[in-house]
Structures are given as C-alpha cells and as structure tokens.
Amino acid sequence: MKSLIFIGLLHYPVYNKKGDTVASAITNFDLHDIARVAKTYGIQRLYIINPFRDQKRLAQRILDHWLKGQGNIYNPVRARALELVDIVHSLEEAIQDIVERWGYRPKLIVTDAKMHSNCISYPAAREMLCEKDTYLILFGTAWGIAKEVMDRADYILAPIQGNSNYNHLSVRSAAAIILDRLLGDNR
C-alpha cells in the first residue's frame, strides 16, 4: 500500500538573508512549477502557506485564472495540476485540513539546504514512503524554514548534493528533484 503524501510550501516562518524570521511573498512560478511536479508524482494536495490576506488573495486570483478563467481555455492541462493547490494561513491549518479530509495526522518531513546531524537519506525516505502512512513534506521559501518548525519535524531530509559545492537551488528545482528522488521511477 502506498502512502498519502502532501506538500506544503512555507512562507512563514522562514528566514531572510540576515537570519530574521519573516513572511515571504508568494511567487507565481512556485504555484505553477510545484503544482505540476506534485501532479506528476501523485501528491494529494499542495498547500501554499502564507499568513497575509493580500498574498492569499493574489494566489487565489492566479488559481482562478487557470481553473475558471481564460487560462483554463488556453491550457486546460495546467488546471489539472493547479486544482491540487490549497491556500492556507498556517502550517497548522494545512495539517488540520489533512486530518479533517483524509482522517490521518501526517508525519512532518522537512527539507533544508543545510545538513543536520539527524537527516534521513533519500533511499531510506523512499523506502519509508512505500509503507502505508500519511506524510506532509514541507519546503521553505526565502532563506529556509525557521528553527521552530524544523524542531517539530518527524524527519529532516538530507540536503541535495549535486557534484559541486554550490548549494543554492530555487525551491522549485529542489522540490522537483526531491519528489523525483522519493517517488520517481528513475529509469
């Protein structure tokens, strides 16, 4: 039996360049690219987590364009990905939504560009996801997920290593690579 897997894209609490805890702005391309990756890899829902009403309204307008407006006429395939998106104000609201609609409290897997002493490897995480369970994989925006959320995690995924010491992927690229490592067929 396969796990139920959810994704969250966290805009608060995250760090800015100076290490302050901030709320980041929603990026249009994050919605599109990550929703398309989510649809490709059989993810149940993509939660866009942002506490600001204006930001949530902007994201909803983008979604409405592609789900109900001209975007749906121009490219209906895009709608099949974007219909996975829910815009919520907090991580707690995302977790609560999963509990209410699917009946399970998800285990929290967080991602980070930094190595932590208790990281789980990709092969180990891939095997874990094959057991029947419920997981929320959390990606951070700006300069990464704040410690208070990292501390709540059940698992921390190892950072992505390419074959250089450059370690500054966009969250869109990181999400694509991570879901492929965990769920792709890797032919």
Place this chain on the structure above:
Amino acid sequence: MKSLIFIGLLHYPVYNKKGDTVASAITNFDLHDIARVAKTYGIQRLYIINPFRDQKRLAQRILDHWLKGQGNIYNPVRARALELVDIVHSLEEAIQDIVERWGYRPKLIVTDAKMHSNCISYPAAREMLCEKDTYLILFGTAWGIAKEVMDRADYILAPIQGNSNYNHLSVRSAAAIILDRLLGDNR
C-alpha cells in the same frame, strides 16, 4: 575522467500548441533556475538559444543586472550561477562555441516529454557521462524541440515518469530532475 557537459535551452525551432514550428520567448525564471541547477551539477556552460535580437537583449539585461548591477550587491551567490550563461542565436553557434573554446565537438543529447523508440535510459546515460567525452544536453521550451533538431541528436533521453499519467512539467523542473538523475549523488 569526467565528461565535459554543456546545456542548451532551445527557443527555436520548437513547436507551439498547434504543432507549428516557432521561436518562443525567453522566460526570466528559466535563466535563474536552470543556471542554478547547472552550477549545482558542475555544468560547463548554459546556452540560451534564441534567434531574436530583442529577446537576446532582454536576456542580456537580466544577466547584467545580476552579474554587474544591483543584483550582484543584493545576492552575489546568484552571480556565480548566472555567469555560466551564454546567449546565442542558434544551436550551431552554441556547438561552435564549445568547439572553439574547449576543442571538442559535443555529442548532442536531446530531451522530450514523449517516448521515442530509440530512447536512452537514465542509468545508461549516467554511465555514459562517466566516460571522458563532451556532451551538449538540449532542453526545449514551448511544446518541445522540433523534429529537425531531434533528428540530429546522438541520443534521445527517455521522458521523465513520475507515478501518474501527468506529463507536463515545466522545462525548469525537467532540467532539474534530469541533471539530478544523470549527475546527482542520489543519497
């Protein structure tokens, strides 16, 4: 010995939604996301291939902002990726640049969301890249690389399979996943 690996992002000739051969517009996020992936995976150069002078000028303005302008002050780490980018008017110009600067004519590896009868698998391609040789991996924009270029390829990579029948990743996500499959350490 490791191969020399180059990437090209092709804006002409590509297909539009109706299957006509067109030149597509350059997307700002493609430059950033794919350059950062290229830097992460030790790629030599990223060629942005577009025949239109206005489009090339726009891309150069974006690069200049991050390499020489305020962008470099705000985020110098971004410059380390974007300095891999060359803007050229044709695939032939990209190949010629590799020949002139590195001394080798690259083998052409093309990517496509569709399956071809003579596709090379990721494990086979990964092994091939470990031999000392020179490769140009070509990604298409819009609805994919035109047949005239596909026909010139030495190798066609298998399409990315997630675990659904949805097959509409952004080129940014596809490039990230493909370079990770070919060159990542996959821990």
